Amino acid sequence: MTYVVAVRALCEFTARRGDLDLRFTPAPTAAEGIAGHGIVAARRASDYESEITLTGTHRSLSVRGRADGYDGVLNRLEEVKTYRGDLEAMPANHRVLHWAQALVYGHLLCQARGLRELQVALVYFDIASQKETVLTQLHDAASLEAFFVEQCERFIDWAMQEEAHRSTRNAALSTLAFPHGEFRSGQRELAVSVYRAARDGRNLMAQAPTGIGKTLATIFPLLKACAADQIERIFFLTAKTPGRALALDAVEMLHASASASASASADTATSPLPLRTLELVAREKACEHPDKACHGDSCPLARGFYDRLDAARSTALAGHRLDRAAVRKAALAHDVCPYYLSQELVRWSDIVVGDYNYYYDSSALLYALTQINQWRVAVLVDEAHNLLDRARRMYTASLEQSAFRAARKSAPAALRKPLERLNREWNALNRAQTDAYEVHPDVPPRFLSAAQNLIGAVTEQLAEAPLSIDETQLRFYFDAMHFVSLAEQFGEHSVFDATLVPDRYVARQLGGLAAGAPKATRLAGSTTARPKAASTLCVRNVIPAPFLAPRYAAARTTVMFSGTLSPHHFYRDTLGLADETRWLDVEGPFRAEQLKVHVASHVSTRWRDRERSLVPIVDLIARQYAAQPGNYLGFLSSFDYLQRVETLMRERYPEVPVWAQEQGMDEAAREAFLARFRAMGRGVGFAVLGGAFSEGVDLVGEQLIGAFIATLGLPQMNDVNEQMRRTMEAKFGNGYDYMYLYPGLQKVVQAAGRVIRTEQDVGVVHLIDDRYRRPEVRRLLPRWWQVP
Numbered sequence: 001m002t003y004v005v006a007v008r009a010l011c012e013f014t015a016r017r018g019d020l021d022l023r024f025t026p027a028p029t030a031a032e033g034i035a036g037h038g039i040v041a042a043r044r045a046s047d048y049e050s051e052i053t054l055t056g057t058h059r060s061l062s063v064r065g066r067a068d069g070y071d072g073v074l075n076r077l078e079e080v081k082t083y084r085g086d087l088e089a090m091p092a093n094h095r096v097l098h099w100a101q102a103l104v105y106g107h108l109l110c111q112a113r114g115l116r117e118l119q120v121a122l123v124y125f126d127i128a129s130q131k132e133t134v135l136t137q138l139h140d141a142a143s144l145e146a147f148f149v150e151q152c153e154r155f156i157d158w159a160m161q162e163e164a165h166r167s168t169r170n171a172a173l174s175t176l177a178f179p180h181g182e183f184r185s186g187q188r189e190l191a192v193s194v195y196r197a198a199r200d201g202r203n204l205m206a207q208a209p210t211g212i213g214k215t216l217a218t219i220f221p222l223l224k225a226c227a228a229d230q231i232e233r234i235f236f237l238t239a240k241t242p243g244r245a246l247a248l249d250a251v252e253m254l255h256a257s258a259s260a261s262a263s264a265s266a267d268t269a270t271s272p273l274p275l276r277t278l279e280l281v282a283r284e285k286a287c288e289h290p291d292k293a294c295h296g297d298s299c300p301l302a303r304g305f306y307d308r309l310d311a312a313r314s315t316a317l318a319g320h321r322l323d324r325a326a327v328r329k330a331a332l333a334h335d336v337c338p339y340y341l342s343q344e345l346v347r348w349s350d351i352v353v354g355d356y357n358y359y360y361d362s363s364a365l366l367y368a369l370t371q372i373n374q375w376r377v378a379v380l381v382d383e384a385h386n387l388l389d390r391a392r393r394m395y396t397a398s399l400e401q402s403a404f405r406a407a408r409k410s411a412p413a414a415l416r417k418p419l420e421r422l423n424r425e426w427n428a429l430n431r432a433q434t435d436a437y438e439v440h441p442d443v444p445p446r447f448l449s450a451a452q453n454l455i456g457a458v459t460e461q462l463a464e465a466p467l468s469i470d471e472t473q474l475r476f477y478f479d480a481m482h483f484v485s486l487a488e489q490f491g492e493h494s495v496f497d498a499t500l501v502p503d504r505y506v507a508r509q510l511g512g513l514a515a516g517a518p519k520a521t522r523l524a525g526s527t528t529a530r531p532k533a534a535s536t537l538c539v540r541n542v543i544p545a546p547f548l549a550p551r552y553a554a555a556r557t558t559v560m561f562s563g564t565l566s567p568h569h570f571y572r573d574t575l576g577l578a579d580e581t582r583w584l585d586v587e588g589p590f591r592a593e594q595l596k597v598h599v600a601s602h603v604s605t606r607w608r609d610r611e612r613s614l615v616p617i618v619d620l621i622a623r624q625y626a627a628q629p630g631n632y633l634g635f636l637s638s639f640d641y642l643q644r645v646e647t648l649m650r651e652r653y654p655e656v657p658v659w660a661q662e663q664g665m666d667e668a669a670r671e672a673f674l675a676r677f678r679a680m681g682r683g684v685g686f687a688v689l690g691g692a693f694s695e696g697v698d699l700v701g702e703q704l705i706g707a708f709i710a711t712l713g714l715p716q717m718n719d720v721n722e723q724m725r726r727t728m729e730a731k732f733g734n735g736y737d738y739m740y741l742y743p744g745l746q747k748v749v750q751a752a753g754r755v756i757r758t759e760q761d762v763g764v765v766h767l768i769d770d771r772y773r774r775p776e777v778r779r780l781l782p783r784w785w786q787v788p
Contacts, residue, residue: 002057003159006373007065007104009347014154015100018093019296020305020340028082028127031488036082036125037068040132047072054108058152061159067105068123076119076136077106084127085463093306098122099137104151107144116141128460162348166232169274169350172258173227176273178220179257185589186212190561193584195221197557198230198378203581204557205384205572207565209588209782210753214561215250215382219351222378222559223254223275226350231378231556235366236353239386242696244279247353247382248323251277255320278322278345280354280365286324286339288332294340301337309344312336317348347373356387360551361394362485367551376556383695384560385746388574391544395494397483399451399476401426401534402501407476412468418457422450429498430535437719439497443487443539451484486539492731493543495723499536540720542727545576552577564749566780570742573732589759592786599787600768605711610641614648617710617768621684622653624766630705631677635689635751637711639663642686645710649684657683661693677703689713694751700758707755710768712777713744737776745780 028036041050048071055064068080079102083090099122106120117140124133183191190208194217197204208214225231236247258273284290289299296303316322316330322345324338331338346352346369359366359379370377381387404426408419425447458477462469469477490496541547552558558577565571568583603616621634636642639661646660659676662669670692676685677699687693689711715721721739729735748767755763771777772787781787 002060002062003163004062004064004374005155005159007054007063007101007108009373010063010151010155011097011100011104013158014151015097016093016306016309017096018304018306020294020302020337021091021296022294022302028084032127033082036127037080039130040078040080040123040125041069043132044069044071045073052109054105054112056108056111056148058149059156060163061152061156063104063108063148063152065105065108067109070109074119075115075117076121077102077109078121078123079105080123080125082125082127084459087124087126087133089463095122100151103137103139103144103147106139107141107148110141110144118144120144128456158348165274165276170227170229172273173223173275176220176223176227176254176258177261179216179253180213183217184212186586187217190214190217190584190586191221193582194218194559195225197559197582198222198225199228201556203552203577204559204561204584205565205568205577205581206559206561206584206586207568208561208563208584208586209590209784210563211589211756211758212586214563215246216253218380218559218561219247219250220254222380225378230376232376233349234351234378234380235359235555236351236380236382237356237359238353238382239356239390240383240696243382244353244355247351248277248279248321251275251351252321272320274320275351276317276320276322276349277351277353278342278349279324279327280342280346280352280358281324281339282355283339286328286342288328288338294337299337301331301335305336305340308334308336309341312341313344313348316341316345322349356381356390357394360387360391360548362547364551367554370554377554379551379555379558381558381560382562384562384575385564385571385750387548387560388544388571388743391548391575392541395486395541395544395547396539397479397486398536398538398540399479399483400536401430403472403476403479405534407473410470411473412461412465414461415454415457418450418454422447422454425450426535426537429537430500430533433498433500433535435500437497437499439495439723441496443490443496447537448484448487451480451487455480455484483537483539486541490539491546492727493546494539494541495727497538497540497720497723499538501534501536540724542724543574543576543731545574547576549576563753564746566746567742570738574738588784590756590784592784594759594762595756595785596764597785597787598764598766599772600766601770601773603710603768603770605637605641605769610644613710613768614644615652617645617708618649618652620766620768621649621708622656624706624708624764625653625656625684628705628764629682631682631699631703632684632706632708633693633704633751633754634684634686634708635694635710636686637689637713639688641710642688646686657681658686659683660686661688661691665692674699684708689751690747694747694754697754698757699754701761704755704763706764706766707752708766708768709748709751711748712769712771713747713751714740715743741776742780745777749780749782 041048048069050069052067052070054067055062067077069078071078079098081098102120102122106118109115110118117138120137120139122135186208190206190212193204193206198221219234219236222231222234238244238247255273255275288301292299294302312330312334315333316327319326327342327345328338331341343365346366352366358364369375408423411419429444429447455477458469486494572581600616600620603613605613625632634645636645642660646658649656649658659673661673665673673685673693674697676683680702689709690713725735725739728738732738752765755761755765778787
C-alpha cells in the first residue's frame with residue numbers, strides 16, 4: 001500500500017532541527033505571497049513554466065507537490081520564497097528547510113523530464129522592494145536522487161508505521177460494533193444519514209434532540225466511513241469545553257466496547273482499538289511557562305524542540321487517548337512544549353477534538369493542514385447553532401483610537417510620519433461624523449491606505465530593529481493587520497461602522513450621552529467647544545457564509561448537528577452551506593406528557609414593561625415552587641433584570657432558597673452554581689438566557705424539574721443590531737426574523753432543553769411573555785411540546 005505525502009510536509013518532517021522559535025518576524029500575507037510569486041513569474045521568459053505538478057515514489061512512499069517554476073532555457077528549477085526585511089536575518093534552519101524543498105522538487109523534475117542535471121534555485125523576493133535574491137546550486141540527477149532518497153528514508157519509518165496503523169485501524173473499524181448493542185430512538189436515523197453524507201461527499205445539517213446520543217451517533221458512522229476508506233480522519237469541533245469532554249468519552253466508550261468484545265471472543269491477539277484521538281486545547285491552558293516567550297533563548301521547552309520532537313512524538317503515540325493530560329506528560333518527559341507537540345500530533349491522529357477556531361478561523365491549523373496534505377476529512381460541528389456568532393467574531397475586526405493614541409506616544413521616530421498620516425485620516429472621519437454611531441458604505445479608501453502604509457512601515461521597522469516596538473504598539477499593529485485584511489475582503493457580508501466616544505468632558509458638557517439618552521444623540525450643534533473625541537472603527541461581519549464556504553469545499557463532508565437548528569434555511573444561508581445540503585430533523589424519544597408547558601400570556605417582559613413584570617414573575621415562581629418543591633432554573637434577559645427579580649424574590653418569598661449567576665464567573669464559580677442542583681436540594685437558580693447555564697448543562701432527574709423563561713431572548717434593539725438587520729434584509733429579505741426572532745427563540749429552546757434530559761425525566765417549563773401566543777413564535781417551538 002502506498003503512503004502519500006506532500007513535499008512540504010515531507011521536508012518539514014525531515015529538515016527541521018534546533019529550537020522552536022515563534023518570535024514575531026514580519027512576513028508577507030497570503031495575498032502578498034501569491035502576488036509575489038506572480039511578479040517573479042511575470043518577469044521570466046514567455047516559455048517559463050509555473051506551478052508544475054510533480055510526483056515521485058520511493059518504496060511505499062509517494063511524494064507529490066507543485067514546483068513554483070522552471071526555466072527551460074536556463075534549465076533552472078526555481079523555488080520562490082517571499083519575505084520582508086533583512087534576508088541575512090532569516091534563521092539558518094529556515095534556509096535549510098527551503099533548500100530541502102527545492103532539491104526534492106529538483107529530483108522530481110529530473111525524473112519526470114529525464115534531465116541529467118539541473119540548476120536548482122532559491123528565489124527570495126522582497127515584498128517591500130520587489131528585489132530578487134537568487135541562490136543557485138548545480139546538481140546532477142544522481143545527487144538529487146540521493147537527496148530525495150535520504151529524505152524519504154528519514155520519513156519512511158514513520159510512513160510505514162502510519163500506513164500499518166491505518167490498515168490495522170480500518171480492519172478493526174470494519175468489525176467494530178455499536179457499543180450499546182441497539183440504537184436509541186432517532187439515533188440510527190442520524191447515524192445512517194451521517195454515513196451516507198461521508199460516502200457521497202455531501203454535507204448534512206441535522207437537528208436532533210438531547211437524549212439520543214448525538215455525539216456517538218455522528219462519530220461511529222464516520223469511523224465506519226474510515227474503514228471503507230471514504231475519509232481519512234475526523235475533526236470534531238465544539239464551541240465549549242464540555243463538548244470536547246463528551247467527544248473524548250464517546251471514543252473511550254468505543255475502546256472499552258472493542259476490548260470487551262475481544263475478551264469475550266478469547267482473542268488474546270487482539271489489541272485495543274487502534275484509534276488515536278487528540279484533544280487540542282488553547283495555548284494559554286497548555287503553556288507551562290506563561291512568563292516566557294516562545295523561543296529557545298527564553299523557554300527551556302522551546303530550546304532544541306525539533307531535536308527532541310521524534311522521541312516525544314513516539315512516546316505520545318504509544319497511547320490512544322491524546323488528551324491534554326497525556327500530551328503534557330509525553331511532552332514534559334522529553335522537555336518539549338506540550339502545546340506545540342499537540343499541533344505536531346495532528347498529522348498522526350485519527351480523530352482531532354478541538355474548538356471551532358481550529359478549522360474555521362482565518363489562520364486555522366486544521367484547515368491549513370487539510371489543504372497542504374490534501375486530506376479527506378470529515379468535519380463534525382457540535383452544537384452548530386453556536387457557529388454563527390462565533391464565526392462573526394472570527395471575521396470582525398475593530399480599531400480603538402484610544403489604543404492607537406497610546407501606541408503613538410512612544411513610537412520610534414521612523415514611524416512618526418505613517419502614524420501622523422493615519423491620525424489625520426482618523427480625525428477627519430471623526431470630524432465628519434455627526435451621530436454617535438454611523439455606518440459607511442465601505443472602508444474609506446484614504447483611511448485604508450493610511451492603515452496599509454502604517455503596517456508596511458511597522459513591518460520594515462520590526463525587520464530592522466525588532467526590539468524597538470513595545471508591547472502596546474505591537475498589539476495595535478496586530479489589530480491593524482487583522483482590520484486591513486478584512487477591509488480588503490469587504491463586501492455585502494459585512495458593514496463598516498464608526499462609534500464616536502467623546503471624553504468625559506464632552507459628555508458632561510453635552511449632557512446627552514449619559515445613561516438613558518436617545519441612541520441617536522447628536523454631537524454636532526452643541527455650543528460647547530468640542531475637544532478631541534475618540535472613535536472605534538469596526539469591520540463587522542454579519543454573514544460569515546463567504547468565509548466559511550471554502551472550509552466546506554476542503555472537507556469530504558461537513559456534518560452540522562444540534563438540538564436547535566431550526567429553521568434550517570436560516571443557518572444554511574448565514575453559514576454558507578449550499579442549497580443542496582441535506583437536512584434531517586430527527587424525531588426525539590421524548591413524549592409530550594413528560595413536559596408541562598405553560599404560557600404566562602398576561603405578562604410582558606418588553607423593556608418598557610420590565611418594572612410591571614417583576615411582581616407577576618416572582619409570584620408565578622413562588623406558586624410553582626409551593627405546588628411542587630424542587631430545583632428550578634429561572635432565565636432572564638440580562639444581569640440587571642436577573643438581579644431585580646432575585647432581590648424581589650428574596651423580599652417577598654424568603655422561604656424559597658435562591659442563588660444566581662454572576663458576571664464574569666470563572667470555572668470554579670460556575671461549577672459551584674451547578675453543585676447546588678446536584679446536591680439534590682431545593683431552590684431556584686437564576687441565570688441569563690444565552691449564558692453559561694442555558695446550554696451544555698446536564699441536570700438529570702430530580703436535579704432539575706423545571707424552568708422559567710422570562711423573555712423571548714430577542715437580541716437588544718440598538719444601532720448595531722438594527723444595521724445588521726438591514727444587511728440581512730438586503731441579502732435575504734427577512735431581516736427581522738434573521739436578526740432577532742430566530743436567534744432569540746433558539747436560546748429559549750436551548751434553555752428549556754435543560755429540563756428533559758432522558759426518557760425518564762419529567763418537568764415543567766413556564767414561558768413568560770404574551771408574545772409566546774403569536775403564531776410565528778409558536779412555530780419555532782419544538783414539535784413534541786404541547787403548548788396550550
